[in-house]
Amino acid sequence: MSLKIEKPQKEEVWNIKPLPGYVCKWKDIKVDGGFSEEFRKCFVNVCHCEELPPPLEDLEQDEIAAQLDAGNPSFRIPMSIGEMDCVRDHSNENSVKIDVLVNSTFYKKRLASADDVFFRHLLALIFCDLIKSRHGIDLDPLKPIILRNRVAVGELEVQRINKKPEQRVVEELYHNDSARMKETPEDQKKDDHIQELNELKQEIFGVKSIQGTRIRLFNGKRLEISMRCELDGKPISDPKRLNLLLNPTRCLVTLDNSRSLFDFGLPFHIDLETAKSKFNHEKFSLVISANIAL
Secondary structure, X not given: OOOOOOOOOOOOEEEEOOEEEEEEEEEEEEEEOOOOEEEEEEEEEEEEEOOOOOOXXXXXXXXXXXXXXXXXXXXXXXXXXXXXXXXXXXXXXXXXXXXXEEEHHHHHHHOOOOOOHHHHHHHHHXXXXXXXXXXXXXXXXXXXXXXXOOOOXXXXXXXXXXXXXXXXXXXXXXXXXXXXXXXXXXXXXXXXXXXXXXXXXXXXXXXXXXXXXXXXXXXXXXXXXXXXOEEOOEEOOOHHHEEEEEEOOEEEEEEOOOEEEEEEEOOOOEOHHHXXXXXXXXXXXXXXXXXXXO
16 A cells, blocks of 8 residues: 655745734733733734735725615725734834735725714724734724824734635635535525624624614714613513713613613714704604714
C-alpha cells in the first residue's frame, strides 16, 4: 500500500498598507488587564485600500432605508478588522487602537465627508459588532467621537488578507451556508432565512429585539417606534396611565408612575424638537416618531 501525502497549499494573500481615513474615539472602554479589568480609551482608524471589494450593490441611503422598512436588508459592506494594538494618546496614557479596512472607492463616495452621517453610523454599527466578536471589546456604536483634523492614531499596520477572486465579500456579518440549506427541508429553509434577516436587522439597528415594539426608518431620516402597551397580557387602554420620557439616545415608558413598561436605547440619535407621540386606541400602542439628528 502506498501512502500519498499532500502538502497544504498556501493561500495567496495581499499585504496591504491601509490608506488613512478618519478616527473614531471611545472613552473608558473595558478591557482585560490580566489580573483585573481596566478602562482605557479606544481609537478605531477607519482606513481603506483598493484591494478589498466594494459592496455588491451601490445603494443610496433611501434605498437602504427601504430595505430595512421592508424587512429584507441585503446591503453588505466588506471589511477587514485589524489586530488590537496599544498606543499612547496625547496624555501619554496607554490606549487601544484597532484598524478597520474598507474599499477605497466606497470610502471616497460614502464615508470621506463629515456629512456622510448615515453611512458612517451604519459602518460603526457593523464594525462594533465585529470588534466585539474578534477582540471581546464592547463599543457602543452610538457613542463614537469623530476626531477633527486626525486621519489616523498610531501607525496603520499592514494587514494580510487572503486573495479570493471568486468571493467578493471578505468579511460580513452573516454568510449563507448553501450546503446546509440543500439538506434542510423547505419549511426549515424559510424559518432559517427569516431568522437570519431578523438577526441581521438587529445588528444593523444596533438594538436587541424588544417584545411588543416595532422600529421603522423612513427615508433614512425619520425614526418611528411603536410599542404595544399591556400588563400581564392585558392591554392598557387609558393613555393617561402612561408616562413617556425621551432623550436623544433613550426611550422610557412607565405605567402609573410606578413601573417601567419599556426602557431601551435608540438605534440613532434623535432631534427632540421634532419628536411626536400618539396613542393608537385600536392597537393599544404608543407611537413615537422623530427626525434623526444629522
